[in-house]
Amino acid sequence: MGDFAKSKENSATPWSVTILRYFNPVGAHPSGKIGEDPNGPPNNLMPFVSQTAVGRREFLTVFGNDYDTVDGTGVRDYIHVMDLAEGHLSAIEYMVKKGAGKYTFNLGTGNGNSVLEMVTAMEKASGKKIPYKIGERRPGDIATCYASTDLAKAEMGWEAKLTLDDMCRDLWCWQSNNPNGFV
Numbered sequence: 001m002g003d004f005a006k007s008k009e010n011s012a013t014p015w016s017v018t019i020l021r022y023f024n025p026v027g028a029h030p031s032g033k034i035g036e037d038p039n040g041p042p043n044n045l046m047p048f049v050s051q052t053a054v055g056r057r058e059f060l061t062v063f064g065n066d067y068d069t070v071d072g073t074g075v076r077d078y079i080h081v082m083d084l085a086e087g088h089l090s091a092i093e094y095m096v097k098k099g100a101g102k103y104t105f106n107l108g109t110g111n112g113n114s115v116l117e118m119v120t121a122m123e124k125a126s127g128k129k130i131p132y133k134i135g136e137r138r139p140g141d142i143a144t145c146y147a148s149t150d151l152a153k154a155e156m157g158w159e160a161k162l163t164l165d166d167m168c169r170d171l172w173c174w175q176s177n178n179p180n181g182f183v
């Protein structure tokens with residue numbers, strides 16, 4: 001994508017290109033009809049958590065609890081997919097307004113939550129106990145990652161509006177209505 005942006009920067013026709021940096025998208029369409037259904041065991045945290053809540057997985061393995069974070073587990077910036085979708089619309093409007101150029105924005109909330117905070121939030125939304133075991137760190141993981149959202153707010157007037165509770169409520173609505181995914 002970066003190469004594509006560069007190639008367009010040098011093209012004779014003026015292009016508007018925006019690179020959107022996704023942080024950790026979570027949730028589903030509020031209808032409960034469109035959600036995330038990974039092939040095989042999910043690599044990402046929240047699909048694994050929701051599949052554990054619905055009884056499809058026995059337990060979650062938490063990849064390390066000895067990081068320098070609030071509770072030792074990894075911290076990420078989880079953003080509702082509906083906010084992420086709004087971010088795309090804002091970027092299109094921004095490009096129309098600004099014209100040709102190359103722009104880059106972070107699509108995150110600016111807040112971080114730990115793995116155990118996410119488990120607790122999903123237990124609250126689902127009313128289910130989510131069993132977990134502490135495992136080894138996952139190679140390549142860092143302790144903490146969250147967005148700086150200042151530029152997206154200042155330039156595009158976009159910011160995430162939905163909360164962690166909203167993400168977990170909509171994720172659970174999708175997962176409980178579709179315990180085996182799109183089958």
Ligand SMILES: O=c1ccn([C@@H]2O[C@H](COP(=O)(O)OP(=O)(O)O[C@H]3O[C@H](CO)[C@@H](O)[C@H](O)[C@H]3O)[C@@H](O)[C@H]2O)c(=O)[nH]1
Nearest residue numbers: 024043044045046048061062063073074075076115138141
């Ligand atoms: O079964 C799991 C899955 C994840 N985690 C932890 O949950 C957090 C979030 O993990 P994940 O949902 O995988 O997001 P990221 O760690 O942000 O990784 C994403 O972002 C990385 C960098 O862009 C990509 O390389 C990965 O493929 C992509 O999943 C991290 O602390 C993980 O260690 C667990 O404890 N157990």
